[in-house]
Amino acid sequence: MNSRGFTLMEVIVTLGILAIALPVLLGLRNWDVGLHARARHLAQATRLAQEKLLETQLAGPVPLGVTSGDFGTYSSGLGVPQSVTAQQRAPGYSWTRTISATSFSTLREVRIEIRWQDKTGEDVLDVNTYVLF
DSSP: OOTTSOOHHHHHHHHHHHHHHHHHHHHHHHHHHHHHHHHHHHHHHHHHHHHHHHHHHHTOSOOSEEEEEESSEEOOSSSOOEEOOTTTSOTTEEEEEEEEEOSSTTEEEEEEEEEEEETTEEEEEEEEEEEEO
């Protein structure tokens, strides 16, 4: 046995360990990248849902029903839309707002859905709240 080097068996075992560990580590990295993209989409959708909820609250008494649109054109669904380039807004995201009556005459249930496409298909963030008018 030579004390100044590695035996062939030690080299083969080391290469075997690397052959198993490297694909696992690369798979974990790809999984992490996917999670980061999903978190980014959810954060953007949450901001957009908050924006639509704020528009609803500021508009005052809103008629019951469903309104929808996308974020390439600025439209509150409550007035006249104003054109804004898609790069300034959120391209690929759309919204649906449903305003329903409750048993209280001044309280409305507001449901906001934000939809977008990702690599796995369509995803949706659904927010429900109550607004007092």
